[in-house]
Amino acid sequence: MNVANVMPIALTALLRNKTRSFLTTLGVVIGVASVISMVAVGEGAKARVAGVFAAMGTNMLVVLSGTTTSGGITGGFGSLPTLTWDDLRAMRSQAPAVRWVAPAQMTKVTVMAEDQNWTTGITGTSPEFFDIRNWTIDKGSLFGDTDVQAGTKVIVIGATVSEKLFGGGADPVGKTVRIRSVPFLVVGLLQRKGQSPMGTDYDDGAFIPISTFQSQIQGGLQKYISGIILVSAISSDETRRAQSELTALLRDRHHLSPGEDDDFNIRNLTEIANAQQSGTQALTALLAAIAVVSLVVGGIGIMNIMLVSVTERTREIGVRMAVGAKPWHILAQFLGEAVTLSMIGGVMGVVMGSVIARLVASRLGWSYSARVDMMLVSFAFSAVVGIGFGLYPARKASRLDPIEALRYE
Amino acid sequence: MAALVLAEHLTKVYVLGDNELRALDDVSVTIEVGEFVAIMGASGSGKSTLMNILGCLDRPTSGRYVLDGRDVSRLSRGELAEVRNETIGFVFQSFNLLARTSALENVELPLVYAGLPGRERRERAREALERVGLGGRLDHHPAQLSGGQQQRVAIARAIVNRPKLVFADEPTGNLDTKTSVDVMRLFQELWSGGLTIVYVTHEPDVARYASRVVTVRDGRIVGDTRQDPARAEMAA
Numbered sequence: 001m002n003v004a005n006v007m008p009i010a011l012t013a014l015l016r017n018k019t020r021s022f023l024t025t026l027g028v029v030i031g032v033a034s035v036i037s038m039v040a041v042g043e044g045a046k047a048r049v050a051g052v053f054a055a056m057g058t059n060m061l062v063v064l065s066g067t068t069t070s071g072g073i074t075g076g077f078g079s080l081p082t083l084t085w086d087d088l089r090a091m092r093s094q095a096p097a098v099r100w101v102a103p104a105q106m107t108k109v110t111v112m113a114e115d116q117n118w119t120t121g122i123t124g125t126s127p128e129f130f131d132i133r134n135w136t137i138d139k140g141s142l143f144g145d146t147d148v149q150a151g152t153k154v155i156v157i158g159a160t161v162s163e164k165l166f167g168g169g170a171d172p173v174g175k176t177v178r179i180r181s182v183p184f185l186v187v188g189l190l191q192r193k194g195q196s197p198m199g200t201d202y203d204d205g206a207f208i209p210i211s212t213f214q215s216q217i218q219g220g221l222q223k224y225i226s227g228i229i230l231v232s233a234i235s236s237d238e239t240r241r242a243q244s245e246l247t248a249l250l251r252d253r254h255h256l257s258p259g260e261d262d263d264f265n266i267r268n269l270t271e272i273a274n275a276q277q278s279g280t281q282a283l284t285a286l287l288a289a290i291a292v293v294s295l296v297v298g299g300i301g302i303m304n305i306m307l308v309s310v311t312e313r314t315r316e317i318g319v320r321m322a323v324g325a326k327p328w329h330i331l332a333q334f335l336g337e338a339v340t341l342s343m344i345g346g347v348m349g350v351v352m353g354s355v356i357a358r359l360v361a362s363r364l365g366w367s368y369s370a371r372v373d374m375m376l377v378s379f380a381f382s383a384v385v386g387i388g389f390g391l392y393p394a395r396k397a398s399r400l401d402p403i404e405a406l407r408y409e
Numbered sequence: 410m411a412a413l414v415l416a417e418h419l420t421k422v423y424v425l426g427d428n429e430l431r432a433l434d435d436v437s438v439t440i441e442v443g444e445f446v447a448i449m450g451a452s453g454s455g456k457s458t459l460m461n462i463l464g465c466l467d468r469p470t471s472g473r474y475v476l477d478g479r480d481v482s483r484l485s486r487g488e489l490a491e492v493r494n495e496t497i498g499f500v501f502q503s504f505n506l507l508a509r510t511s512a513l514e515n516v517e518l519p520l521v522y523a524g525l526p527g528r529e530r531r532e533r534a535r536e537a538l539e540r541v542g543l544g545g546r547l548d549h550h551p552a553q554l555s556g557g558q559q560q561r562v563a564i565a566r567a568i569v570n571r572p573k574l575v576f577a578d579e580p581t582g583n584l585d586t587k588t589s590v591d592v593m594r595l596f597q598e599l600w601s602g603g604l605t606i607v608y609v610t611h612e613p614d615v616a617r618y619a620s621r622v623v624t625v626r627d628g629r630i631v632g633d634t635r636q637d638p639a640r641a642e643m644a645a
Contacts, residue, residue, distance in 0.1 A: 009521070316507055318505070319506075319518075322466060322493060322499045323518050324494020324522040327486055329522060402466050403467055406505065
């Protein structure tokens with residue numbers, strides 16, 4: 001007599017009471033299903049947030065110029081131009097944790113093609129911009145540093161702009177568009193990026209060299225950068241270091257004394273992303289905790305039924321003992337029943353939870369990734385619940401006195 | 410003849426609050442291999458307590474019990490279970506078959522705990538059922554069998570592990586007269602086959618079928634007579 005012989009006994013006993021076994025299992029099914037689906041939903045939300053920030057740019061920091069105060073009204077960041085082209089060059093060369101630096105000046109313009117026009121945001125920048133934002137070209141090429149130095153009238157456009165001006169599917173490269181009557185040669189079409197969660201169309205934009213922007217759109221070169229500066233750190237772990245290096249560099253260059261406020265502002269998008277991530281993580285943990293509670297409640301349900309079962313089957317226990325079942329045989333049988341119930345519940349719960357998670361994901365347009373580790377953990381946990389809550393009834397059964405048990409009515 | 414059961418000065422005392430109840434008071438009894446013993450007594454006489462101790466379901470408060478050459482009076486619960494499994498078979502007044510379980514599976518039960526493989530279990534259980542005349546009802550559940558048939562299944566279960574000794578507690582208590590005689594005849598057949606059988610009854614009629622009658626009153630043995638067993642046959 002060993003454990004392998006006890007399991008068939010337990011199974012037979014459960015099959016004799018199918019409805020009850022099923023209903024008992026249901027508690028664990030729901031518990032495990034909610035653990036699986038809640039964690040999957042939380043993971044999906046996390047992946048979604050991560051995706052949004054990845055689309056914004058790689059390890060990105062944004063440097064803005066200072067604020068003005070006029071008549072008691074404090075302007076926002078960037079209202080007082082404090083960043084110079086020399087600052088930009090210094091940021092490129094003197095901050096080791098910085099990989100790319102790109103200025104970006106934006107305005108709304110109407111872009112004219114032969115028979116169509118489209119008003120969109122135009123950005124004057126340098127080629128690093130596309131590296132920082134992790135954008136790639138679909139057709140043609142990006143403009144290069146020589147274009148920036150020479151102020152060439154070339155333009156890279158997004159997919160939406162191309163569609164509006166030249167129709168869907170057309171290749172805009174080599175065509176000419178005019179902005180404020182100035183002709184620009186289309187050299188590149190950007191890969192489609194889709195929309196931000198706030199509905200901003202990343203593909204609705206056009207990009208020209210910063211020098212061309214200043215001379216043709218803004219009208220005349222300026223000492224100060226009136227837009228923002230995008231910075232990419234060498235890695236996502238180094239965004240903090242890049243931030244402090246840039247702060248120190250700019251404070252030094254702007255001759256700020258220790259007590260003075262910064263006349264610029266650096267925003268660390270990676271940190272914001274991380275904060276968002278930990279927010280969703282906390283939510284996931286909360287959901288999982290609630291789900292675990294329901295799993296425990298399911299376990300109590302099993303204990304309850306097992307206790308009823310032990311009382312009901314007192315005579316059976318007596319007979320088994322009389323014909324030679326040792327206390328541990330009885331213990332193993334009832335524990336086996338509890339564990340079988342909870343493990344069947346675990347399997348059903350894993351299946352059900354995965355289906356729910358998949359449904360939720362497809363409804364919200366999230367990507368669903370099956371978390372095998374979570375499935376294994378919740379399955380194992382359901383087995384532990386079975387052992388934990390099955391032990392007390394099983395011990396009670398195994399300690400029955402055979403004579404009393406046989407006499408039980 | 411060898412002594413199968415050798416019980417000396419058995420005492421069983423139950424403590425109920427401040428009162429002591431002496432269910433057995435210095436009982437000594439010897440049963441040889443091949444005996445067919447009826448333990449007679451009124452209810453509360455201690456006959457069931459005696460049978461429980463002899464059947465290794467219970468342990469005496471004091472005294473010594475040697476079963477088949479082995480002192481079992483101080484064994485643990487698990488060791489007693491092993492002794493019951495290997496040496497003893499039980500038949501109860503209320504049959505005590507597992508409900509919603511086939512006759513074959515009911516009879517297999519002691520062999521499950523003996524650790525026999527499934528094929529051999531089924532083979533031996535079938536043999537035992539054939540021996541009690543139920544070879545055609547292997548798959549019947551207790552609810553589909555009459556009282557007499559259920560008791561036969563229980564007897565098959567008691568002999569399936571080839572015990573040295575079968576104990577029966579009021580085996581005819583829940584049966585009508587005709588069926589009782591049938592069951593007693595089956596016991597007599599098994600006894601003729603060499604099995605040692607001890608049964609408890611309070612009916613002198615039923616005790617007639619034994620080769621020896623031990624009478625118990627107030628926890629003591631007050632009579633022990635050998636007799637020619639009456640043949641278990643219905644009066645025409």
